[in-house]
Amino acid sequence: MIKYDLHSHTTFSDGRLSVAELLERATEKGVDVLAITDHDTTAAITPARHYIKEHALNLELISGVEISTKWQSFEIHIVGLSVDIANPKLTALLQTQQAKREARAKEIGQRLAKRGYEGIYDRAKELAASAEITRAHFAAALVERGVAKDIQGVFKKFLARNKTGYVPSQWCDMATAIDAIKTAGGVSVLAHPARYQMSSKWLRKLLNEFKSVGGQAMEVAQPQQAPCERQFLGQLSQEYGLLASQGSDFHYPMPWLELGKNLYLPKDCQGVWQFWQTDEERLQ
Template sequence: MIADLPAADLPRFDLHMHSTASDGALSPQELVELASENGVKLLALTDHDTLSGLDEAAATARQCGIRFVPGVELTCRWNTRVIHLLGLGIDPAHEGWKGYIENLEGLRQARAEKIAKRLVAKKLPEDLLARAQALAGSGQIGRPHFARALIEAGIVSTESEAFDRYLGQGKPGDVKAEWPDMHEAIEQVKASGGFALLAHPTKYNLTFSRLRILVKELGNAGADGFEVAYPGVSQEQIRLLMRMADQHDMYVSAGSDFHTPANRWTHLGRFPQVDTPRQLARVLV
């Protein structure tokens, strides 16, 4: 899977970012405008388990002269492990999305209620769910909203502290949900005309031996590739990921995974640069 566009002709791009439609801090319009200010000319909005911000982002991108790629980041399962699948270049109007997204919304809401119940049982504020839902607004509710609610309630000082004490792995707010199997997520993305790629593969606490198995199974299930450049990935990890991409003849992608301007370690359009003909952005431009 090699694109023909020369690297010199590739505009500045970012194919992974989040708005208030899920757990981002900026509205889709504000997000695209900030991306434009940062020189991004090709972008994908990839909110968690929702397509609700795509119309607003697309309209703003047209006004800013930016090439817009409709996207989504789907929560799914590989065996018992939760992973995230990026859908890039999808058709949001594809009829299969309605039922699929409604199911995810129901799973997220049920999980939020369980998180709140567990945290209240630990003597945290009884209105925690209401606070988190207010912060989520009309977007998909997730653990970052509970983290912000805990800050608002004066329980913790930062989101990192909220995850360390209450919401991270093995903590009271670490509630599992029966997310769709990765095969279902890949099938849905592909049926809507999109490219299916594993998001931030080094962030699942997997050894590279296990990651190789996951990538092989993703390829067998019809996935197109995986992210190779994003905040926090090392040059050695990039080298190993690129070796896997070559081995399985897959596309690679790159993005900032931007959520909020408050996170100083990431910014729109900022991630390690990887010059490769496997870069999916060359196809999407």
């Protein structure tokens, strides 16, 4: 049985493993098909292709990206799978997203500095290195300052809505992200739908709009997930005529979340992998 993990991150966004480390770990954990889906960037894909070829890894790579969008008052993430990373429309959108991310980061840094946490932006940039800066980098910088014990604590105290360092996002809308993914030959997937802290009624509204603007699939299975949640999401995917995806949303090793761990679809769900072109096929 093929093991798919279709949501993972590297140090090109807010993951903690390099491309090489992620690929080696995926192979070690028995993953057969891995999608790298960094936030608003595809910078990891080319080095990943080279590494797999150079080291003859028994691993199929799916070129992906996770695009941040704005819907109502929610930040909704759309994963693009099997995209052409050289597509002009996708490239232009990601460049715009990256500029918005940098502007937001500077505003977060300014707000924190006004409350006495000076230099946090500079430290977050250092931690991000060549990657796209995210709130996770700010959280890591604040943990270093000793203001909270862990990243979750920092988000709760400083970066959540109505907190000191919260800055509303200005991301594109879902239709724009989905159109860019489609133009790049990819499949658009609603990422981790159970995480948005919305009621079932609102989730159905989200799925309706996602489908109406061209959305094709939704994540159904993740490692740390109650069976009833997986079943519910599987039922929703069938109800709305959406393909089903699965992914760990791996950022770094932790006891309860691992590449390829506990990933399977409920009965009767139609796997998204049946409907894309692989990297190998695309490059032939």
